[in-house]
Amino acid sequence: MRTQVAIIGAGPAGLLLSHLLHLQGIESVVVESRSRADIEATIRAGVLEQGTMDILTQSGVGERMRKEGALHHGIELAFGGRRHRIDLTELTGSAITVYAQHEVIKDLVAARLAAQGQLLFEVSDVVLKDVQSETPSVSFMHGGQPQQLQADFVIGCDGFHGVSRPQIPEGVRQDYQRIYPFGWFGILVESAPSSDELIYAQHERGFALVSTRSPTVQRLYFQCDPKDDVNNWSDDRIWSELHTRLESSDGWRLKEGKIFQKGIIGMRSFVSTPMQYGRLFLAGDAAHIVPPTGAKGMNLAVGDVKVLSRALDDFYKKGNSDQLNVYTETALKRIWRAEYFSWWMTSMLHTFDDASPFQQQIQRAELENVVNSRALSTALAENYVGAF
Ligand code: FAD
Ligand code: DHB
Numbered sequence: 001m002r003t004q005v006a007i008i009g010a011g012p013a014g015l016l017l018s019h020l021l022h023l024q025g026i027e028s029v030v031v032e033s034r035s036r037a038d039i040e041a042t043i044r045a046g047v048l049e050q051g052t053m054d055i056l057t058q059s060g061v062g063e064r065m066r067k068e069g070a071l072h073h074g075i076e077l078a079f080g081g082r083r084h085r086i087d088l089t090e091l092t093g094s095a096i097t098v099y100a101q102h103e104v105i106k107d108l109v110a111a112r113l114a115a116q117g118q119l120l121f122e123v124s125d126v127v128l129k130d131v132q133s134e135t136p137s138v139s140f141m142h143g144g145q146p147q148q149l150q151a152d153f154v155i156g157c158d159g160f161h162g163v164s165r166p167q168i169p170e171g172v173r174q175d176y177q178r179i180y181p182f183g184w185f186g187i188l189v190e191s192a193p194s195s196d197e198l199i200y201a202q203h204e205r206g207f208a209l210v211s212t213r214s215p216t217v218q219r220l221y222f223q224c225d226p227k228d229d230v231n232n233w234s235d236d237r238i239w240s241e242l243h244t245r246l247e248s249s250d251g252w253r254l255k256e257g258k259i260f261q262k263g264i265i266g267m268r269s270f271v272s273t274p275m276q277y278g279r280l281f282l283a284g285d286a287a288h289i290v291p292p293t294g295a296k297g298m299n300l301a302v303g304d305v306k307v308l309s310r311a312l313d314d315f316y317k318k319g320n321s322d323q324l325n326v327y328t329e330t331a332l333k334r335i336w337r338a339e340y341f342s343w344w345m346t347s348m349l350h351t352f353d354d355a356s357p358f359q360q361q362i363q364r365a366e367l368e369n370v371v372n373s374r375a376l377s378t379a380l381a382e383n384y385v386g387a388f
Helices: 012-023 050-058 063-068 088-092 101-114 235-246 297-318 327-349 357-372 374-385
Strands: 005-008 028-031 070-072 074-079 082-087 096-098 118-120 124-129 137-142 145-150 153-156 174-190 198-201 208-212 217-224 258-273 280-282
Touching: 005 012, 005 137, 012 028, 012 101, 012 297, 028 137, 050 063, 050 096, 050 297, 063 101, 074 088, 074 357, 082 088, 082 374, 088 374, 101 118, 198 235, 198 327, 208 235, 217 235, 235 258, 258 327, 297 327, 327 357, 327 374, 357 374
Parallel strands: 005 028, 005 153, 028 118, 074 198, 153 280
Antiparallel strands: 070 096, 074 082, 124 137, 137 145, 174 217, 174 258, 198 208, 208 217
16 A cells, blocks of 8 residues: 555544645545544543634534534633633633534544545554655554555654654653643533533642533543542542532532543643654654643644644645754644643642642632733633634
């Protein structure tokens, strides 16, 4: 088999790249280890920045997002028994859309298949070869048969645990990492929304987040021990924890409902550089991870792919490799700012077991500053909507 661009992984990064390349007349093949049903059902992100909404719309896959997603013009920060609104649109002119990542995946898979795009699901034993040469290839098993895919480029969109990043030798690569001492317990609930906007709550018992998926399904998270087991959490215990962390004397109450999905995720900040090695390029979680507090992960994957699709277009249309040569540098500027924002939101909103009483007071003062200063609220809003 031969193609122009071999893409490993059918997450948001791999699928969107394949779609954008197709619109530019560049051929690609996507190889994915999981089944279509599995990738279309995995519950992950929910917040799309303005730039992500724009690229989905401009590339013709935004119709369902606009119809079924919820456009939000603000978020709330809750602490000290009060809620404070950050008016994203007034402060930045932009907004966000709450639309589940797996719905974006469904829309992209449908678009690729409608265009006769090659998506190979349930592949195994993926091995990258000769990525430093001009004739790289990918070998893998598909449908019980060994396959060899020759390409001009191999793009690693295979997430944090994929096989692409380790192709860059350790002596060449520099990894930056911070692992947080807490995780998020996430649930999906059958109920009407409790709030028109997302609520990010800081509480002495730990962070909590109220998000949504649709008029009948809600998404809630709370800070937990990353090594905890979901089986330790009965529905009653979950509701009691969420009520305590989110409610105050202002009368607002969290709506309960049937919990139909529970999961725990660990939290880390991670950047691996360079994001390219010969004809191998990394995009999305394969190269970087953020803790979810800033809602940046999927948006960063989309940002990388935007840069990469333009650089590949320049290569194929004009024979110009300049943009490809500076891919890492171009992508990292945006990535480090998002790393900073995600770290900052995480630090400001979570409870650290080892925080001294002094650090606790400083954390509270920082939140007071953010909600009382238009300059700081604007900085938060600009970062949150991805206004640059
Ligand atoms: P992935 O989505 O991880 O896709 C990689 C794909 O590669 C997978 O389908 C995998 O099966 C496949 N793969 C792996 N190894 C191989 C292999 N060897 N061969 C073939 N295929 C392979 N981000 C936001 O922007 N906003 C949010 O609100 C947000 N909330 C989140 C909430 C949670 C609970 C979690 C877990 C994450 C959240 N994120 C959020 C992060 C976001 O989900 C990720 O950043 C995003 O999925 C990255 O996309 P990706 O395409 O780079 O990688
Ligand atoms: C969601 C996830 C996030 O990480 C976040 O910051 C906000 C919302 C969500 O899944 O809805």
